[in-house]
Amino acid sequence: MNKGFYVLAIIISLLLHGALITAITYGWEASSMPERKPMPKFVQAKLVTIEAATPKKKLPKKVDKIQQRAQREAEQKRKAEVERKRRAALEQKKKQEAEKKRKAKVEADRKAKQEKAQREKERKEKERKEKELKEQLAKERESSFNEALEDEQELLDANDGQQAVMSVAQAIQQQIEAVWSRPPSARNGMLTKVKINFVPTGRVVATNIVEGSGNAALDRSVLTAIRRVEVFPEVAKLAQEEPVIFEREVRTTILNFKVEDLRQ
Template sequence: MNWRSLYTAPIIISVSLHTLLVLAVTIGWESTSDPEPRVFKPRYVEATLVELKAQDTQEPAQQKTNVIDLTKKRELEAQRAAAEKKAREEAARKQQRAEQERKAREAEKKREAERKKQQQLEAERRAEEAARQQAERERQERVAQQRLEEAMRKEEQQRQAELAAAQTQSYVNMISSRIEQNWSRPPSARRGMQVELLIQLVPTGQVVNVTVVKSSGNAAFDRSAEQAVRRVDRFTELQQMPPELFERNFRQLKLVFNPKDLRL
């Protein structure tokens, strides 16, 4: 509490009482006709004394109050400083926890992203492996199918070759039989004689030419075989032959003529 506030009220009261006293004296002096002066009791002295006593009684209390207030102020300031320090420490701890939580969240996000990346890579690897295995299965199936088709083709070729061979042999037997039917056996023919002839034909079965490729060693026997072919002149059975079979085997036919009825 300020000391000026303690003295302000008594001073104002004292001044006010003095002012009232002066006014009263002045007015009374002018209005009365009695030459005797009036005697006024100086009341302001009492008021002044009262105020002084009040000052004397309040001064130690005021000083005591000031001392107490300063102590409390220091205590309050210390408490406030401690509270501010505690608040700062708490704020620092909160900030540290928040930073730790943020780092933990970031680390978890990073781990989650890494897990997702690994899962994606694993899924891609599995997909690639599945695609590779599927491609390998398809390749093996194609290879197996190709091998099967190749085997079937070869089998068909073998069948066709066997059929063609059988047909060819039947036609060769027919031609040999026709030639033997038109053959005139020479007196010099003996068992074991054979001559190889080259017969040139056209698809109608017409004999175009016949020559001796390999002689039997007996000119009469060779001429007799050649004349037998020319007597036939046309093998009409060849007209029913498939064209590819004719072109492959009978356009030029080598025939070994070896009659079965030859004797010693």
């Protein structure tokens, strides 16, 4: 009996100690917790009920088969029209490109023909000029050759004519000096230059003093000697055989008569 009482006393003592520890602990926690704001006295709350939106299945509409077929036909026609326009545009583009190429080819052919014609024209013109140049050179060579022959012939003729003229002039002077009688007042070195005009028969038709000697008697003696001879056969012969030389060189003849053989 004492043993049971002792156990009960221990249990009661433990309970009391536990209660005391709990009270102490609760008091400390209450003092250490922060001060809380007072809550409002009245709180209004509204309950909103959200119903889950569940999609409702749509019932298939009844479509008229004739309408569906009409729609299909209209769509087909639209697509066919679009395709037709596309093909038409493509065909038009092809035609335009073909026409452009054709025009370009025509223009290229025209230019090629024009260039060919121009080249042919230039070739012919070049050939013509070359031909004219050759002909001109040939004519010039021929002309030069002929002129050279003529010059040579003229030179020969001139030489022959000059010799003939000199021969005739010498004969005229010799015949005049043969009958020339110098006056006493003449002196060696005096010179009289006389111009004599002939006709083709060799007859003297005029005489003139071109340059006097300073001695009038001497100048008159020369003219007197010419009139004494009057006709010169050598002149007539030259006029008959070489009329051109006669006209050019002898018809008008100028001779010098110088006094050289007098004794002082």
